Amino acid sequence: MEAITATNRTRVIRHAERGVYDREQIHAILDEAYVCHVGFAIDGQPYVIPTAYGRSGDQIYIHGSAASRMLRSLSQGVAVCVTVTLVDGFVLARAAFRHSMNYRSVVVLGTARQVTDPAEKMEALRCFTNHVVGDRWEEVRQPNETEMRSTSVLALPLDEASAKVRSGPPLDLEDDWSWPVWAGVVPLRTQLGEPVPDSHVSPGVPMVDKRRFTR
Numbered sequence: 001m002e003a004i005t006a007t008n009r010t011r012v013i014r015h016a017e018r019g020v021y022d023r024e025q026i027h028a029i030l031d032e033a034y035v036c037h038v039g040f041a042i043d044g045q046p047y048v049i050p051t052a053y054g055r056s057g058d059q060i061y062i063h064g065s066a067a068s069r070m071l072r073s074l075s076q077g078v079a080v081c082v083t084v085t086l087v088d089g090f091v092l093a094r095a096a097f098r099h100s101m102n103y104r105s106v107v108v109l110g111t112a113r114q115v116t117d118p119a120e121k122m123e124a125l126r127c128f129t130n131h132v133v134g135d136r137w138e139e140v141r142q143p144n145e146t147e148m149r150s151t152s153v154l155a156l157p158l159d160e161a162s163a164k165v166r167s168g169p170p171l172d173l174e175d176d177w178s179w180p181v182w183a184g185v186v187p188l189r190t191q192l193g194e195p196v197p198d199s200h201v202s203p204g205v206p207m208v209d210k211r212r213f214t215r
Contacts, residue, residue: 010162020163029104030055039081054127061124063153071152075114082108090186093170094179108161112154124153134212
């Protein structure tokens with residue numbers, strides 16, 4: 001898969017060796033995370049809004065109420081920065097300065113477009129739903145006309161994007177190796193709890209399979 005060309009805005013400067021421009025790896029990080037943060041500015045006031053998203057090919061979709069200030073603003077061509085971060089572990093060093101985290105992150109820059117084509121909009125909503133629970137869209141009621149009208153969908157291409165990844169142990173100075181404190185990596189993983197049904201689940205309806213949430 002062709003790499004995404006780094007630009008002056010997306011090229012990783014600090015710890016350049018951690019920069020990743022491989023499209024497949026960027027897709028994999030986006031597919032594993034559940035929440036992105038959308039950064040934009042209106043009249044000089046910056047905002048960063050967390051929201052759900054979904055990826056389809058070389059673009060991501062975000063959605064929400066048609067009355068959303070964020071979506072109304074972005075649909076008018078406001079520049080946007082979307083970020084996603086996965087924390088894989090806490091890196092504990094012998095020196096306070098050397099502590100870190102193992103992580104995988106993606107930054108996407110660009111201008112979003114409003115999705116107006118009914119077929120693409122429906123596909124975007126399918127993408128959102130199945131991003132959280134595999135094949136959920138195929139078993140639930142589809143949105144009706146009222147729900148579609150009250151929902152806005154924006155698409156942001158992955159033309160200007162990069163990832164940054166840190167992995168491995170702490171990078172202590174050799175002089176600190178003998179310091180009498182534990183050092184290493186404490187892995188961090190997201191874990192599902194037991195599903196809790198609501199009071200209207202019909203008798204005989206099977207519990208959702210937690211394996212459908214795994215990436």
